[in-house]
Amino acid sequence: MPTESSISLTPLFLLFAFAFGCIVGSFLNVVVWRLPRGESLSHPPSHCPNCGHAIRAWENVPILSWLALRGRCSACSQRISWRYPLGEFSLGLLYAALAWNVWRNQLPLALLPGFFWLTASLLAAAQIDLKHRIIPDKLNYAGMLVALLLSLLLPGSRLLSQELPPSMRAGIITDAALDWLAALCAKTSPWNWRFEALLDLLLGLLLAAACLLIFHSLGKLLLRFRAESRQAIGLGDVKCIAMIGAFLGADAGIYILLGAASLGFIAGTLQIILSRKKTGFFSELPFAPFLALPAIFWLIKGNWLYFIYQAIMK
Ligand SMILES: [Zn+2]
Numbered sequence: 001m002p003t004e005s006s007i008s009l010t011p012l013f014l015l016f017a018f019a020f021g022c023i024v025g026s027f028l029n030v031v032v033w034r035l036p037r038g039e040s041l042s043h044p045p046s047h048c049p050n051c052g053h054a055i056r057a058w059e060n061v062p063i064l065s066w067l068a069l070r071g072r073c074s075a076c077s078q079r080i081s082w083r084y085p086l087g088e089f090s091l092g093l094l095y096a097a098l099a100w101n102v103w104r105n106q107l108p109l110a111l112l113p114g115f116f117w118l119t120a121s122l123l124a125a126a127q128i129d130l131k132h133r134i135i136p137d138k139l140n141y142a143g144m145l146v147a148l149l150l151s152l153l154l155p156g157s158r159l160l161s162q163e164l165p166p167s168m169r170a171g172i173i174t175d176a177a178l179d180w181l182a183a184l185c186a187k188t189s190p191w192n193w194r195f196e197a198l199l200d201l202l203l204g205l206l207l208a209a210a211c212l213l214i215f216h217s218l219g220k221l222l223l224r225f226r227a228e229s230r231q232a233i234g235l236g237d238v239k240c241i242a243m244i245g246a247f248l249g250a251d252a253g254i255y256i257l258l259g260a261a262s263l264g265f266i267a268g269t270l271q272i273i274l275s276r277k278k279t280g281f282f283s284e285l286p287f288a289p290f291l292a293l294p295a296i297f298w299l300i301k302g303n304w305l306y307f308i309y310q311a312i313m314k
Contacts, residue, residue, distance in 0.1 A: 018096040110155070147247045209238050216234070
């Protein structure tokens with residue numbers, strides 16, 4: 001049970017997470033604009049795209065500056081889109097929700113860096129995919145690298161090593177594979193948490209990617225059969241689920257992929273019904289938002305399938 005002091009600290013903890021999310025969200029706006037255009041993230045510094053006015057520090061405070069400037073550039077009065085403060089506010093709320101999940105379930109704080117990074121990456125991937133129909137490799141590879149560093153440096157950063165609430169516990173594949181490997185390696189090499197974390201990461205990355213790669217190949221084959229050059233599932237999507245698997249392990253990766261496929265199927269069906277055109281499933285749909293939704297849901301609440309199962313069994 002949370003102690004009295006931890007209860008009084010909670011609002012401060014959540015507020016801190018919210019503020020941190022707003023700051024990261026402000027940087028994410030830059031990432032979403034510049035990364036797909038191949039521009040540097042640091043140079044040139046933020047400026048008004050209309051008049052080139054360099055944004056001063058007080059004009060760069062998340063949400064507040066936009067409100068103070070009433071959504072206009074202080075030099076040329078050009079409108080600044082409401083999407084910027086909305087992006088900052090959204091990530092602030094998500095970070096507060098992540099912090100809430102960790103606090104409520106008494107999970108170690110070491111989980112938060114990975115949760116924060118993955119959520120920000122997925123929010124950026126979803127926005128870029130919606131607009132440009134790509135997921136930049138840099139985003140996916142950076143995520144995999146962070147997952148690797150966390151696995152090697154921070155023992156508590158992986159779900160594997162935690163006492164999890166039932167909704168976040170889904171380790172049939174990971175448990176079986178790691179038990180088998182532990183038995184296999186018992187005689188030859190020392191079995192420590194770093195080794196286990198690394199295997200959990202690799203298993204998650206490879207299994208989740210392999211599952212989506214099958215869809216990617218099937219889609220390609222089907223579309224070639226119909227003499228179409230477009231792709232059903234892009235390789236960017238495969239790398240994105242690989243990144244999710246790297247952070248969360250094989251079981252979460254596969255459940256999240258299942259959720260994404262279900263959402264994609266529903267959206268594809270709706271698209272065909274509403275547009276009345278002969279378009280295939282996933283044809284014009286960006287897949288990253290469908291991956292982001294169940295993944296972020298997992299981080300905040302747990303396995304979506306668990307809740308459906310609970311609702312049916314009631
Ligand atoms: Zn301006």
